[in-house]
Amino acid sequence: MAPAWLSVPHGALSLDRAPSIHFRPDQPASRGVPAVLRRPGTVAVSVAALRRPLVATVAAATNTAAAASVEERERTFIEEMRAVAMRLHSRDQSKYGEKEAPMEPPVAKWRPTVEGYLRFLVDSKLVFETLEAIVDSAAIPWYAEFRSTGLERSEPLKKDLEWFRQQGHKIPEPCAPGITYASLLEELSVKEPYAFVCHFYNVYFAHSAGGRIIGKEVAEKIHLQKELEFYEWEGDLSQLQQNIRGKLNQVASGWSRAEKDRCLDEMEKAFACSIDLRRHMF
Known part of the structure; x- marks a missing residue:
């Protein structure tokens, strides 16, 4: 003693x-x-x-x-998602890019038309409506965490398409890329929720980041004399993005490593589906 x-x-x-x-x-x-x-x-x-x-x-x-461990764990999954997304860019698109060639041509080489742009907007509206309906119904309980993020785009797109109609343009029906993607989202949301979240992340964050730049350049190319509501958000966009990052981190904190990897593995598919929608413009 x-x-x-x-x-x-x-x-x-x-x-x-x-x-x-x-x-x-x-x-x-x-x-x-x-x-x-x-x-x-x-x-x-x-x-x-x-x-x-x-x-x-x-x-x-x-x-x-x-405390640091909790913070690191919450921060890391979103960083993982972003890192995987960055690697899918070509080396001239991002310093983190690993693709030898871009998955789509540079926007500077696009030759968009008003008709093609309208097809893109119509298909995008269908995709956003599908995402919003899935989280509203919340077949998987934690989908409810993704309701009313402020990043929803179906209503702004509805107003934009009505404006085009009033200008005398014929609004097309959804095309194969939009219909196919919407069906995939519905299927994944039930059978593979972790893969679904990857698409949710990519659609919302790609549009609120690079999508805004693409929208501006395309508008200039087709001489559009209007700022579409598709590219305008109520409130501070950076704060809206941060809020949804927090929700994604919170939900993913309860996932296993295998479940997180399933989400990350879906990133290239999410990229390809989004590019199919933009193909209307190039």
């Missing part, structure tokens, strides 16, 4: 020499340990007192590490 007290010189604790032990004569032998270990010119210091700062430091470090 360790002694209850340690003797240390004034101003410093010395552990290089064993202190002298003095038993009090009247101390019962059954206690087995001295009450005080002391040398002349020393100060009695409690082991408990010595341990308190160390315990407090360790506890603080443990709490900080635990």
